[in-house]
Amino acid sequence: MRVTFLGTSGAVPTTQRNTSALAVEREGDRLLFDCGEGTQRQMMRFGTGFGVDHVFVTHLHGDHVLGIPGLVQTFDFNDRERPLAIHAPHGTRGQVEDLVHAAGNDPAFPVRINQVGPGDTVLDREEYEVRTVRTDHHTNSVGYALVEDDRKGRFDREKAEEELGIPPGPKYSKLHRGEPVEHDGRTVQPEEVVGPPRPGRTLVYTGDTRPTDAVAAAAEDADLLVHDATFASDWADRAKETAHSTAREAAAIADRAGAKRLALTHISTRYAGDPSPIEREAREHFDGDAWIPDDGEQLEVPFPDDGDADDSED
Numbered sequence: 001m002r003v004t005f006l007g008t009s010g011a012v013p014t015t016q017r018n019t020s021a022l023a024v025e026r027e028g029d030r031l032l033f034d035c036g037e038g039t040q041r042q043m044m045r046f047g048t049g050f051g052v053d054h055v056f057v058t059h060l061h062g063d064h065v066l067g068i069p070g071l072v073q074t075f076d077f078n079d080r081e082r083p084l085a086i087h088a089p090h091g092t093r094g095q096v097e098d099l100v101h102a103a104g105n106d107p108a109f110p111v112r113i114n115q116v117g118p119g120d121t122v123l124d125r126e127e128y129e130v131r132t133v134r135t136d137h138h139t140n141s142v143g144y145a146l147v148e149d150d151r152k153g154r155f156d157r158e159k160a161e162e163e164l165g166i167p168p169g170p171k172y173s174k175l176h177r178g179e180p181v182e183h184d185g186r187t188v189q190p191e192e193v194v195g196p197p198r199p200g201r202t203l204v205y206t207g208d209t210r211p212t213d214a215v216a217a218a219a220e221d222a223d224l225l226v227h228d229a230t231f232a233s234d235w236a237d238r239a240k241e242t243a244h245s246t247a248r249e250a251a252a253i254a255d256r257a258g259a260k261r262l263a264l265t266h267i268s269t270r271y272a273g274d275p276s277p278i279e280r281e282a283r284e285h286f287d288g289d290a291w292i293p294d295d296g297e298q299l300e301v302p303f304p305d306d307g308d309a310d311d312s313e314d
Helices: 039-045 068-077 093-100 157-163 170-176 213-218 233-242 247-257 276-285
Strands: 002-007 021-026 029-033 052-056 084-089 111-116 121-124 128-134 142-148 181-183 186-188 202-205 224-228 261-265 289-291 298-300
Touching (some): 021 039, 039 068, 068 084, 068 093, 093 111, 128 213, 142 213, 157 170, 170 181, 213 247, 224 247, 233 247, 247 261, 247 276, 261 276
Parallel strands (some): 052 084, 084 111, 202 224, 224 261, 261 289
Antiparallel strands (some): 002 021, 002 298, 021 029, 121 128, 128 142, 142 202, 181 186
16 A cells, blocks of 8 residues: 655645645555645656546645646646546535536536445445545545455465465465365365454545544544644634634544554644644654654555564465
8 A cells, every 4th residue: 555645734735745645556456645736746746646536535625626626637638538526525526526517617527426434334345445534624534544354364385285284376365265175085174274354454545634533533543644734723713703623633633543654734834934843743743653644655554463474375
């Protein structure tokens, strides 16, 4: 799973940071979370490609959606034919339709607008889901959690080959799929050579929000939490007034959830020259890895239990 931070600024862009957008590539699926102004240029600049079939919008403030008209028009210029799905909070269909048709023409490819609410399963794939998470902003808003299914347990090749005498081949695959096999006059059960299921990865993207119990629950043991950290605590009152989070509040959510990594985004232009107070504050209150990603930064999200054990099922 590769995450590319396309836009990490707050309400307006700076010379260093664009407005909100996050690209996620998972096993060939390309997903886009929010689409601030200029997102398509960021996608070209940082090489994420335009093979996006799903755009997940957290809310309809301009810094999260004004890139949609340009992206749709570029898709049209490139003779796109396959459908595009835009997922956005309930009550925003009309606004999203206006964005899609802002250039005054109808795209030649189908655009499906899917209105979502907290707790919905927005995208259901064979190996993962994208679910909505309740957030707290001054408008209809949601966050999103990409949650992978559990993976098969590790295959103990040494035991299969040396203790049970099963040579490498199709029987390994059957056992790893959970099917018993006949060998040397007896039935070998999968649990004899396959360990317990292993967890997949979880990524949570909040968009703009105050700290919420729902985000903490969704981010439990998450491999990556991308959380609003617009201000440092010296602007805590402003954070409450505008329904954003401070770095300390984001860190507290990550710490409570047991998340492994915390990416701090939606950085106020007050910190354009030096965002270190936000990063420093988060690190003081979160034992995991907390940092402010630069625009264009790419992160490979590993599986929780990457190690040197043998996964072979030859």
